[in-house]
Amino acid sequence: MSKHWSISDLLDGKASADTEVTVKGWVRTQRPSKAGFSFINLHDGSCFNPIQVIAPAELDNYDSDVLKATTGASLVVTGRLVASQGKGQSFEIQATSIEVLGLVDDPASYPIQPKPHTMEFLRTVAHLRPRTNAIGAVTRVRNCLAQAIHRFMHEKQFNWIHTPIITASDCEGAGEMFRVSTLDQTNLPLTDKGEVDYNQDFFGKEAFLTVSGQLNVETYCMAMSKVYTFGPTFRAENSNTSRHLAEFWMVEPEIAFADLQDNADLAEEMLQYICKAVLDERADDLAFFNQRIDKTVIERLEAIVNNQFERMDYTDAIKVLQTSGKKFEYPVEWGVDLQSEHERYLAEEKIGRPVILMNYPKDIKAFYMRLNDDEKTVAAMDVLAPGIGEMIGGSQREERLDVLDRRIDEMDLPKEHYWWYRDLRRYGTVPHAGFGLGFERMVAYTTGMQNIRDVIPFPRAPGSAEF
């Protein structure tokens, strides 16, 4: 294909005015004028704003093609880049030729009309929704966040570890898992006991899609010191909410020679870094979100970048909730897991920003979290964000083999399945900690989008895997 400019570069003034340029993209709107030309707004995904093309009636194919290029049609436009006479854009293109690559069949029923759509409707046309302002902006912000995460980690000398998607160990324990099997589902091989014989399956044992790369990444942490995973994870929970997906992306850093404070500091520094990246690099998209989606988005991101995160012990949070004067549906007492209403009160009403809750009762947390000296709490932390709830969950890991074994026994877990995880405590164990950031929750928080299904290109949820 011949060389052409991105609309982003043209609007940024990277090409000299009065030179000939070519752009390729899709029509957002066309406004024909009887004054002898037509205004076409063309977008190519490179930035929020489209570029305005002035198509003069003198073009050979003006009546035959150009005027038929309705919203959604694809064009190659060549012309002179000039300072715009109109308001709303710095530059525009005075077209000398317009090639229509693809028209829109039946414009009346083309789903992406130049008018507001609901997010619910756009989910039913997920193959076309990236052409909208909102989903296009989400896509760029999502990319910006992902790139910023890798950049942050790289600058801090973390190694990105590609942990497996398929796991044959059933010891992850973070929820229901999707089974991976090549057995003939209509004719399953059975053992003598009448159970499915997974010895005959592809891996010779049961296999699943991962729910977390944590246990795997801990092994590399015990050699590379600073590591992280960033990839898709899967939960087969029947969760039907605006903040859960069956397939979602998670960032899981793991740091050696570190405790819970170091872990919280890392989470804070990373969130500040990536929020700043979005403020710096995606001002155009943020302006849109701030105007159309959530009027507090920019303010919120600036507050994260410019303020220390509030840190609060679970035990203190319980006291705050008990003395809040609020009537909660679920009563609060030490030892209970916090309900959404409690987390919301803390993050939204009490603090108004993300808050890091630390040191939870051991009975409501996972076996691998490090037991505190009080023997009642573990070194766990959650980052709670207004509107999203739990954005990050993490902990200092139990590095003492005897204590870990005690916890495994207490929870009645199959110790033999954790043999390689326990080995890490036998061979040069060190204090270490890590956390998991729900990437889509971060994108939702950053954009103000209310449903997590609108911040991932093709959302997977119970009963929903179209596209």
Add this chain to the structure above:
RNA sequence: GGGAGCAUAGCUCAGUGGAAGAGCGACUGCCUGUUAAGCAGUGGGUCGAAGGUUCAAUCCCUUCUGCUCCCGCCA
């Protein structure tokens, strides 16, 4: 898994037991250096599906399907 709600034009939604409505979009015309333009007109419907009640059902009842929201699970 528990609870609530919704389903009427391409989209967003009114509405009524007795002849299907608006706004936006589409199309046509007028107008215009216009900005999701303005003005006028035209077309567009198995009222989610299947049963039932009724002289008559888009409306009332039952079942089903789909979607949304809240809670739980968590990230």
